[in-house]
Amino acid sequence: MNITAYLKYIPLFLLSGLIFVAGCGVQDPDGYNRQGVFLDSQGKNDEAIWNYKKALKIDPHNKDAHYNLAVAYHKKEMFKEAIEEYKIVLGLYPYDPETLYNVGALYARTNMIDEAIPMWEKAVEIKPDLTEAHLALGGAYSQRRMFDKAIKEYKKILEKNPADAVTHNNLGVAYSEIGLLNEAIDELSKAIKVNPNTAMTHKNLEYAYRKKGMAEEADRELKIFEELSKSEK
Structure with missing residues (x-):
């Protein structure tokens, strides 16, 4: 039986500085960059890219514009273009x-x-x-x-945020995989205490109980998993 580690969505970081809605000066790369950030925040990704490129035409070594252009490409799943821009940033600031x-x-x-x-x-x-x-x-x-x-x-994550249910679940899964079942049960139980409505956490706990020979507890968690799975459909 497989157990599942839930990974949070991997976010991207956008460098903004102050966001100005006003127009950009003719030779103001930072202004074009800020305008791009504003447009990006409005979901106008193509227009944001145009502004970042305009900033880089004026100042080819503008780190923030390269960075934000990389993020914009990344969001559009233009991965080849994104990695090239990130490499430029790392060349400037490794x-x-x-x-x-x-x-x-x-x-x-x-x-x-x-x-x-x-x-x-x-x-x-x-x-x-x-x-x-x-x-x-x-x-x-x-x-x-x-x-x-x-x-x-x-x-390390839990030291900073002890109420992170996803990380408690993932830690519990890792413990299960190396046979530390008591630790796994403890972490998965903590995850459920924080968020009792995540079906797969109950499934992971069922798996840990089953491996430990605790059939009654395992059956209870399996039942909860099945009920929650129905409500998620």
């Missing part, structure tokens, strides 16, 4: 944790987990409190069955 994180997210979106992992590792080395990167690393390590490393990442 120790930018948000850029490293986003490159990892891009690799992950294209199923290049082995390439994503070192990006996220470097990001948390530079910025240890970058929760999104710790979460992404935990999921990536779990996919590669590197559960000891995944557990360390999930624990």
Whole structure:
């Protein structure tokens, strides 16, 4: 029986500064960049891209414009173009944790987990409190069955946010995979206490109970899972 680790949506970071709605000066790359951010916030992605490109035509080394253009391409699933822009940013600022994180997210979106992992590792080395990167690393390590490393990442997240139900679930799954069933049950129970309506957490807890030989508890969790699954359809 498989158990499921839920991964939160991997967000992207957008560099904005102040957002001005007013028009841009003829030779004002920062103004075009800010206008692009505003348009992006309005869902006008193509117009935002035009402004970022305009900023870069004036100032080819404008880090923020390259970064935001990469994010805009990323949102449009223009992955090749996005990675090229991110590489330019890293060439200008090789120790930018948000850029490293986003490159990892891009690799992950294209199923290049082995390439994503070192990006996220470097990001948390530079910025240890970058929760999104710790979460992404935990999921990536779990996919590669590197559960000891995944557990360390999930624990770091819970130190900062002990009420994170998704991370408690993921930590419980990792413990189950390496046979630490008491720890798994404890973490999955914490996840359910925070959010009792996630069906797969009950399924994961059922699996842990079943492996431990606690049939009555396992049957109870299976029943809850089945009831919640019906309501989710």
